[in-house]
Amino acid sequence: xxxxxxxxxxxxxxxxxxxxxxxxxxxxxxxxxxxxxxxxxxxxxxxxxxxxxxxxxxxxxxxxxxxxxxxxxxxxxxxxxxxxxxxxxxxxxxxxxxxxxxxxxxxxxxxxxxxxxxxxxxxxxxxxxxxxxxxxxxxxxxxxxxxxxxxxxxxxxxxxxxxxxxxxxxxxxxxxxxxxxxxxxxxxxxxxxxx
Numbered sequence: 001x002x003x004x005x006x007x008x009x010x011x012x013x014x015x016x017x018x019x020x021x022x023x024x025x026x027x028x029x030x031x032x033x034x035x036x037x038x039x040x041x042x043x044x045x046x047x048x049x050x051x052x053x054x055x056x057x058x059x060x061x062x063x064x065x066x067x068x069x070x071x072x073x074x075x076x077x078x079x080x081x082x083x084x085x086x087x088x089x090x091x092x093x094x095x096x097x098x099x100x101x102x103x104x105x106x107x108x109x110x111x112x113x114x115x116x117x118x119x120x121x122x123x124x125x126x127x128x129x130x131x132x133x134x135x136x137x138x139x140x141x142x143x144x145x146x147x148x149x150x151x152x153x154x155x156x157x158x159x160x161x162x163x164x165x166x167x168x169x170x171x172x173x174x175x176x177x178x179x180x181x182x183x184x185x186x187x188x189x190x191x192x193x194x195x
Contacts, residue, residue, distance in 0.1 A: 047185065056185050060084050061136045064188055068153035070138065072184040073125050074106060077133030078115050087132045103127050114149050137181030140169060154191065166188055 034042035045058045056062050061072045063082045075081030076090040092099035106127035111120060123133075123142040143165050151158040168187045172178045 025030055049190070055189075057136075058183055058186060059136060061130075061134045062185055064184060066153075068150055069188045069191065070143060070150060070182070070184050073135050073138060074127065074129045075133040076129040081129075081133065084134060087134050089129055089131045089133055114145055116145065117149070120145075136183050136185060137170065140165075140180055140182060143182040150191065154194075156194070160194075161191075164194075 006150065024109050029035055031042065047056050047058055049055050052091045061075060061082055063086070064071055074084075076086055081167075086136050090099065092102075097112075106121050110116070110126050111118060116122070119128035123139050123145070125139045126142045126145070144162070145157060147158055147161045148166060150156075151161040154161075168182055169180050170183055171180050
C-alpha cells in the first residue's frame, strides 16, 4: 500500500501542475500578449459603428439579402444559415444529388437576380457554402457580377461601385496565401457610407 501511494502521489501532483500551467498560466499569457500586440484581432475583429454599437465581425459572414447590397456565399451554418454558434458545412459530397440540385437552383437564381444571361458562368463561391458556412469573403469575380445590380438599386454609376469594390479587395496573405477577395460586411458598410 505504501509503495502504491508513493507512486500515485507524484502522478497526481504532476497532473495538477501540468493542468495549472497548460489550462491557466499559458492561456492567460497568450491572451495577454495577443491583447497587447493585436488588440483588435484578439477581441474578434469586431466592427463598431459611429455610435459604438457592435454590428459584426470582419471574420464572420452575415446574410445580406437587399437588392442594394452585395450578397455573401450561401451558408449551411445552423438551420437558416450564418449562425456563428453552429458553424459547419452541409456535409454533402460531390456525388450528392441533393447538393447538385441545390447548386443548379442557386445558379439559376443568381443569374436571374443579377440580370445575367442564361449561359453566363457563375463563380463557384456564389452557389456553394464554405466549410464553416461563415466565410466573410466573396471572390472578386462574384463581387464584379453583383456590381450592376447594386449600382442600379442605389442609383449609382456602375463605375463608382466598381471602384469601391477595387478599393475594398483584401489581398492574399503575404501575397501568396489564399486568394484576393472582398469582405462582404466591410463592402456593404462602405456602400452605406457613400454620400
